[in-house]
Amino acid sequence: MSSSSSSPASETRTLRGAENGVSYGATTDERDDVVVAKTQPTPLPMWQIILLSLTRISEPLTFTILFPFVQQMIVDTGEVAVEDVGYSVGLVEISFSITQSLSLLYWSRAADKYGRKPVLIASLFGALSATILFGFSKHVWQMYACRFLAGVFGGNAMVIRTIFTEVSDKSNQAKAFSYFAFAANIGQLLGPTIGGFLSQPAKQWPNIFGSFQLFLDYPYSLPCLVTGLYIFITLILCVFYLKETRPEECDKPMPIRQILTPRMVRMLSVFGWTVTVCFSLSALFPLYLFTPVELGGMDYSPPEIAQVGVASGLSQALWLLFAMPRLDAALGTRKLFLGTSSIYPFVMALPILANAFARSGVTAGSLAMLAIYVIIGQAVNMTFTSVQLLINSCAPPAAVATVNGIAVAICGIVKSFFPAAVNAIFAVGVSHRILNGWLAWFVMALMAAGVFVCACFVPNDEGEEDLATIKARVYESEADALMD
Structure with a gap:
């Protein structure tokens, strides 16, 4: 019988209950290597x-x-x-x-x-x-x-x-x-x-x-x-x-009634409300920039509106391209959706504050509020992409195209009616001086709060596990194996 030269802490034993290539009883470093390998994209x-x-x-x-x-x-x-x-x-x-x-x-x-x-x-x-x-x-x-x-x-x-x-x-x-x-x-x-x-x-x-x-x-x-x-x-x-990329499961198409499960209907409803807020905000903001300051806007010229639009678009693109994948990997899609939707109502306050500063002649304050809206506020657009991912997690392989078709159809219906409705609310608020012309922004804040409420009721994605969750599961399984 030979003696081991390694310390007891570094000894490994494969125990009953090992699964997915994990040897329970492995050292912490080895277990972490396995966990990292399991979570590599x-x-x-x-x-x-x-x-x-x-x-x-x-x-x-x-x-x-x-x-x-x-x-x-x-x-x-x-x-x-x-x-x-x-x-x-x-x-x-x-x-x-x-x-x-x-x-x-x-x-x-x-x-x-x-x-x-x-x-x-x-x-x-x-x-x-x-x-x-x-x-x-x-x-x-x-x-x-x-x-x-x-x-x-x-x-x-x-x-x-x-x-x-x-x-x-x-x-x-x-x-x-x-x-x-x-x-x-x-x-x-x-x-x-x-x-x-x-x-x-x-x-x-x-x-x-x-x-x-x-x-x-x-x-x-x-x-x-x-x-x-x-x-x-x-x-x-x-x-x-x-x-x-059509999967073999599509050889047997699913009836619509089987696709629209309660979970799917709930997620499509959340998606519909989220895109309503996103598209309404996109339509309202240029109108707000064009409107005179005394009526609740910023009195920007068309070239200035275009510059703000380009800056907002670039900011949004950077958030989506660089920040979102990392945040999604760290938090999980549901938590990311919940977190970004929680700041949505506060973003609606930034145009109000910008106009209030402009009315008071505080140009620096007005520009600062718009800068925050353009740089930080565009992060809320991750809600749109997050909810798309949550819908994908609910879609069976045989119905991915159908589910996406329904989702895009919802986008089309929303674009047809809601942006015009919000702009009409803005016009009413401006013409009647309701809340200093800020009526539409208060309505948008309530709508954005609705997105957060919806996010609170989004079910956990059954396949979503972050690194900490996988580690906890591995260590719990190891403890169970040791007890056996």
């Missing part, structure tokens, strides 16, 4: 992630390029009086969201039946056609028809969300969806920029485009052509390089 397929992110840019791009020029485009038709342009603009914008919401369930079921890739390619082709045709519209009804067509083929966001879910797992899904959200932000930033700089090119850039009859006859075609070219490039890349 799975590497993401980065080429697929980059390709999907580039493709994700296309939907917000096609939606937002219209914002800078659609009003003038409608006026130029001579079919709508200037004072009635707002109604036509609203119909042009919501025609996409409504038709997209109505068609998404069919696209999601098609993705489950035929595969993710063919549905994505078909959606991109439809978006490409509708976007280019819009730039050549000469009548208002043609604009409606093009946006209607774009909505019918608006399944690309749903498919991309689904593929993001299927190429990731619980260890890296937060990081994957940070790219998804980052790409959406890039699209929202690029859209108005392209639409503003490239519309009426013969007038804006006569030395370059003044001799092109095409741009004289169709002054709004260039931004649509450029956007169409981008969609075409992503479509070709998807045709040749995108991998199919």
